Amino acid sequence: MKLKYHIIGFIFVLIIGSAMHFVYELSGKNPIVALFAPVNESTWEHLKLLFYPMLAFNIIEYFIYGKDYENFVAVKATALIIGMFAITASFYTYTGIIGKNFLAADILTFVIGIAAAFIYSYYKLGNGNSTTANIIGIVLIIVFIFMFTIFTSSPPQLQIFADPLA
Numbered sequence: 001m002k003l004k005y006h007i008i009g010f011i012f013v014l015i016i017g018s019a020m021h022f023v024y025e026l027s028g029k030n031p032i033v034a035l036f037a038p039v040n041e042s043t044w045e046h047l048k049l050l051f052y053p054m055l056a057f058n059i060i061e062y063f064i065y066g067k068d069y070e071n072f073v074a075v076k077a078t079a080l081i082i083g084m085f086a087i088t089a090s091f092y093t094y095t096g097i098i099g100k101n102f103l104a105a106d107i108l109t110f111v112i113g114i115a116a117a118f119i120y121s122y123y124k125l126g127n128g129n130s131t132t133a134n135i136i137g138i139v140l141i142i143v144f145i146f147m148f149t150i151f152t153s154s155p156p157q158l159q160i161f162a163d164p165l166a
Helices: 002-020 048-064 072-098 103-124 131-153
Strands: none
Touching (some): 048 072, 048 103, 048 131, 072 131
């Protein structure tokens, strides 16, 4: 059952995350949509493509089978962070080596991030039972939601927040 939901989750995040790339523009730049979908081409904004679809799928998973795993929240929160880190690390590594980005490689970094998140989750789910770790996981998820909300409208002057098309 666990493997089935990880495969379904991978596909769900890939499809929904890819579709979300266009939602902000299609919404007429709706400020509510901006909270969940990228508003520009910055690396930071593109992390929403993994974060929110995976978070939504994790919530669904929790009610289907997640309550059976004492470490579910901690593992899923860590998986979200690992996925976002994998996207960021692979993007900046390949663009640092090549000197520019390519759409196909950008898409591959997204797939790598999703895969890293779900592979980690698959192997770690059920290995541990710390209530404290689950609480930390919830706090981390809330912190990322807060950061996505704040940094969408007020991005810091750092490269990860810079829109290369601006």
